Amino acid sequence: AQTVTQSQPEMSVQEAETVTLSCTYDTSESDYYLFWYKQPPSRQMILVIRQEAYKQQNATENRFSVNFQKAAKSFSLKISDSQLGDAAMYFCAYRSFGGGADGLTFGKGTHLIIQP
Amino acid sequence: GAVVSQHPSWVICKSGTSVKIECRSLDFQATTMFWYRQFPKQSLMLMATSNEGSKATYEQGVEKDKFLINHASLTLSTLTVTSAHPEDSSFYICSAHLSSYEQYFGPGTRLTVT
Numbered sequence: 292a293q294t295v296t297q298s299q300p301e302m303s304v305q306e307a308e309t310v311t312l313s314c315t316y317d318t319s320e321s322d323y324y325l326f327w328y329k330q331p332p333s334r335q336m337i338l339v340i341r342q343e344a345y346k347q348q349n350a351t352e353n354r355f356s357v358n359f360q361k362a363a364k365s366f367s368l369k370i371s372d373s374q375l376g377d378a379a380m381y382f383c384a385y386r387s388f389g390g391g392a393d394g395l396t397f398g399k400g401t402h403l404i405i406q407p
Numbered sequence: 408g409a410v411v412s413q414h415p416s417w418v419i420c421k422s423g424t425s426v427k428i429e430c431r432s433l434d435f436q437a438t439t440m441f442w443y444r445q446f447p448k449q450s451l452m453l454m455a456t457s458n459e460g461s462k463a464t465y466e467q468g469v470e471k472d473k474f475l476i477n478h479a480s481l482t483l484s485t486l487t488v489t490s491a492h493p494e495d496s497s498f499y500i501c502s503a504h505l506s507s508y509e510q511y512f513g514p515g516t517r518l519t520v521t
Contacts, residue, residue: 388507
């Protein structure tokens with residue numbers, strides 16, 4: 292079974308600064324997907340960014356980028372120019388690549404606080 | 408974009424009664440939907456995989472007789488919590504599978520059992 296670990300229960304950053312959220316995972320599979328989801332107080336899960344394990348290039352989406360280290364099984368999220376609207380819970384998630392549809396395995400989450 | 412709805416958004420029921428939660432994909436068809444459970448200040452835990460026209464697949468430790476899942480059409484999956492008890496109080500979230508790397512989440516349903 293796969294596991295996802297987020298070791299930072301809470302992170303705080305000044306508005307406009309950069310913050311990095313950590314995520315490590317354990318798997319015996321060679322192909323898989325990794326995701327970062329944002330859950331604001333509304334509790335609606337919002338996809339921030341995704342990475343296919345077979346791609347060496349790190350994914351980027353505007354102010355959000357990842358540092359994917361496959362050998363180290365590490366998948367960190369960098370948020371640049373932090374904004375007040377970025378405040379939320381952030382979950383790292385893993386999904387098998389297999390032919391069928393698989394659910395996601397989530398980490399425990401990191402609560403991101405943005406200081407104005 | 409793909410939209411998934413859940414109904415109701417919040418339900419309060421008495422202990423011993425059953426409650427049904429609906430998950431609908433509004434603008435796409437989903438042969439597979441997923442049900443997650445989230446306790447306060449905790450992560451999402453996959454409960455079961457709902458497949459249209461076939462039986463649901465439950466994760467280890469999830470009571471299939473308590474959490475009945477029916478995926479009767481390509482746009483609707485339902486989760487029925489039978490004989491609910493206070494410990495079943497939680498936030499239930501569904502998601503619909505669109506492609507290999509796309510799952511869209513519903514807004515969630517808060518269940519309170521008194």
